[in-house]
Amino acid sequence: MNTNLPRLSLLLASTATLAAMTGCMIGPNYSAPVVKINPAFTETQAPPTTQASIVAAVTGPPVEWWTTFRDMELESLIHRAAKQNLSLKQAASRVRQARAQRGVTGADLLPNFNLDGGYQRGHGSNNVEIPLGAFGGSSGSKSPASSGKGKLTLPNRITPTVNEAANPGGPQSPLGLGGLPGASTDLYQVGFDSTWEIDVFGGQRRAVEAAIDDIQAAREDHRDVLVSLLAEVARNYVELRGLQKQQAIAQENLNAQQQTLDLTKSKFDAGFVTNLDVTRQATQVATTAAVIPALDDQIRVHIHTLGVLLAEDPNALLDELTKVQPIPAVPPEIPIGLPSDLLRRRPDVRRAERQLAAATARIGQAQADLLPKFSLTAALGFDSSRPKALFDWSSRYWALSPGVSWPIFDAGRIQFNIKVTNEQQAQAADNYQLVVLNALKDVEDSLASYRNEQLRHEALQQAADAAKQSVQLARQQYEQGITDFITVLDAERDEFGAQDSLAQSQSAISTDLIALYKALGGGWEVMLPEPRNE
DSSP, X not given: OOTHHHHHHHHHHHHHXXXXXXXXXXXXXXXXXXXXXXXXXGGGGSOOOSSOXXXXXXXXXXXXGGGGGOOHHHHHXXXXXXXXXXXXXXXXXXXXXXXXXXXXXXXXXXXXXXXXXXXXXXXXXXTOEEXXXXXXXXXXXXXXXTTOOSOOOOXXXXXXXXXXXHOTTSOOOTTOTTSSBTOEEEEEEEEXXXXXXXXXXXXXXXXXXXXXXXXXXXXXXXXXXXXXXXHHHHHHHHHHHHHHHHHHHHHHHHHHHHHHHHHHXXXXXXXXXXXXXXXXXXXXXXXXXXXXXXXXXXXXXXXXXXHHHXXXXXXXXXXXXXXXXXXXXXXXXXXXXXXXXXXXXXXXXHHHHHHHHHHHHXXXXXXXXXXOEEEEEEEEEXXXXXXXXXXXXXXXXXXXXXXXXXXXXXXXXXXXXXXXXXXXHHHXXXXXXXXXXXXXXXXXXXXXXXXXXXXXXXXXXXXXXHHXXXXXXXXXXXXXXXSOHHHHHHHHHHHHHHXXXXXXXXXXXXXXXXXXXXXHTOSHHHHOOOOOOO
């Protein structure tokens, strides 16, 4: 009967008891922070504008907000950017990286198994003396192993393993690294060993908890990159169409001013006006003509930017976007939801909350270093000096070794590390509060800009209509000789300026709405597939 079996059973039972104790978790448990916010956005209480109204609907903003502009080209660019953008691909890679890191962290909860094998040829030193009592001989006496003095009973396995021979700093055989004193020996070995640090107090589980929170934070970062990308594509597209309209207005005014110049030259040839009127109108024509190349330069910059956002050559979209199209119009009604919706919808807020959860879990991970660590090491294999007897049952060896380690003195390293994690958690909590406040600020700012730009647009529309009438009257009176040419010049400059400002304002209304949609944080729900492991 093997007397080691009861001992082994007791050891395994103790290990199982320790494993059962692993339900406890050191460190604070995370609870989501409570943020006090207003029940509604303040800017929605301002008087509505005539062009579009803002509704604090409970339903919130549309998820596919870009479709509210009813521009097929814009929708096409949005979808292509979501599939191809390189910054978005980098964010997806960070999600996969966080998942892999979770695997690395979680692996420490399970035992490690190693398969070993090797061969050693060695010759032992003749000058090694073995304490007889070490292996069952007379206590307190020494004898050279090769002398034959005294009775010496050697254990089954006294020759160092290949790993021991290769690692002089590791465990040493009492016979020396060469094996039996004065003898040349062969050793064939095959087996496996296992180590397992039992997570009794939950420090490693806290690390896994933090790693899971990191995955979720990376996923929210991926979504935040998408929200910014969609807004960036839409903004550049709207500004592009606005610049094209400004260029069309400049060209239209240039044609009208050229006609006035031709008329002035005719009057000069007929002797009705002086050359001063001709040169003044020529100056006006040249000034307007100089605006067109500058606008064309800005147009190309926006087309190049859109190309890069779509991960294409900067000039890849020139043929597609150089055709003039109207500025995308805003919808008549803008539902924006409630401030509390931001905490559930904006990815940057959700990311900050997950970062706070991860920082909280790492406090427990750091505190676990104060407590003892329990481990279990096991080895099983075969040793033999003859290859044919290597796998005989009598060649077996095994070892099972539970262990415990408890730090006694480390110059305060663990305590300081706990303080570091506490401060990191406090910083994450403050960062969450700051992100929420900035999110609310973004919405309020966008609402104010959107509303006030519409009021400005109405005033500019009235100014443009009045300027158009002034030009018509000034030209008629000039042709009839009722007024001088300076009046015509002033009227033309006023009309061009009013029309240009009106086009810029129309573009600004749409870009302000895009900024509002971005501040509300929508779009990722339908546009973003889950990053897959590759």
